[in-house]
Amino acid sequence: MNTRRDQVYETAARLFSDLGYDAVDLKLIADAAGLPSSELVDLVGDKPTLYLDVFTWLHQLQQRALSPALQDFTPDTAGVQRICDAFLDFCLSHPTFVGMWMHRWQGDAADLDIETPFAKPVLSVMYQLMSPAVQPGVDLEVAIWDIIWSVHGFVQLGIIGQDGQLHGTDDPATVARFRAYLHDLIARFT
Numbered sequence: 221m222n223t224r225r226d227q228v229y230e231t232a233a234r235l236f237s238d239l240g241y242d243a244v245d246l247k248l249i250a251d252a253a254g255l256p257s258s259e260l261v262d263l264v265g266d267k268p269t270l271y272l273d274v275f276t277w278l279h280q281l282q283q284r285a286l287s288p289a290l291q292d293f294t295p296d297t298a299g300v301q302r303i304c305d306a307f308l309d310f311c312l313s314h315p316t317f318v319g320m321w322m323h324r325w326q327g328d329a330a331d332l333d334i335e336t337p338f339a340k341p342v343l344s345v346m347y348q349l350m351s352p353a354v355q356p357g358v359d360l361e362v363a364i365w366d367i368i369w370s371v372h373g374f375v376q377l378g379i380i381g382q383d384g385q386l387h388g389t390d391d392p393a394t395v396a397r398f399r400a401y402l403h404d405l406i407a408r409f410t
Contacts, residue, residue, distance in 0.1 A: 228253050228264055229277045230316075237319025241271050241329035268332060278317045279338045285310035290345065295352040297410040301403050303346070304367055308399060311375045312389055318375045358409045367402065374398050 231253040235244045246267050250260040264270045289306040293299045311318050324334055346364050354360050378388030379398065387394040 225263060226277075228255070228260065228270075229274050232264075232270055233274050233278060233316035233320065236271065236274060236323070237316035240323040240326075241267075241320075241332075246270070271329060271332065272334075275320065275334060275338055278314060278320070279342075281314060282310050282317065282342075285313075286342075290349065293349050295349070297353070297407050300350055300353050300406045300410050303349070304371075304402050304406060305399065307367070308371050308402065311371050312395065315375055315389075318372045322372060322376060353410050355409055363409050366405070370402065370405075 228249070232244075232249050235249055235252060244267075246260060247257050249270070250257040253260065255263070264273060286303065286306045289299075289302040293303065323329075343361075343364065347360055350360060350364070354363065375389055378386050378391075379394060381387050389395055
């Protein structure tokens with residue numbers, strides 16, 4: 221069961237994801253959460269605190285989602301693919317996580333340090349785990365970012381097919397097609 225704080229985090233994450241940190245104020249979050257602004261501040265603090273807490277909350281959800289794939293990791297193609305699958309599944313079920321990072325990459329919330337507590341540890345673990353699985357000469361940092369960018373772009377937009385139509389994450393066949401592409405990509409560098 222969600223607590224009131226979790227409900228506020230969900231609301232704030234949606235607004236930060238849709239509009240960006242810089243465009244959202246506490247009154248907008250309070251209104252969307254159905255709270256007076258003073259009650260919101262009492263519950264979650266000021267805007268920078270709330271933003272960092274929302275990132276912490278999403279980061280913890282991500283860690284729980286990735287944990288089985290990390291614990292059962294094997295230094296081979298299948299091991300890397302399982303991590304990628306867990307990451308894709310998490311992003312599909314938490315599009316606000318993707319939206320907040322996409323805004324961040326565009327310079328949103330530039331006065332806050334998000335990368336050090338949330339990106340750096342995850343990337344470091346991925347690099348250490350995956351290093352023995354990749355072929356010699358592969359730039360693993362770029363390969364990891366290739367997967368991240370691809371997953372984030374897919375979750376945000378989907379695929380515009382040759383038919384000119386958008387095929388999004390609500391279509392299981394499109395998700396399966398994208399997952400198969402990621403597996404093929406991983407197989408090429410492992």
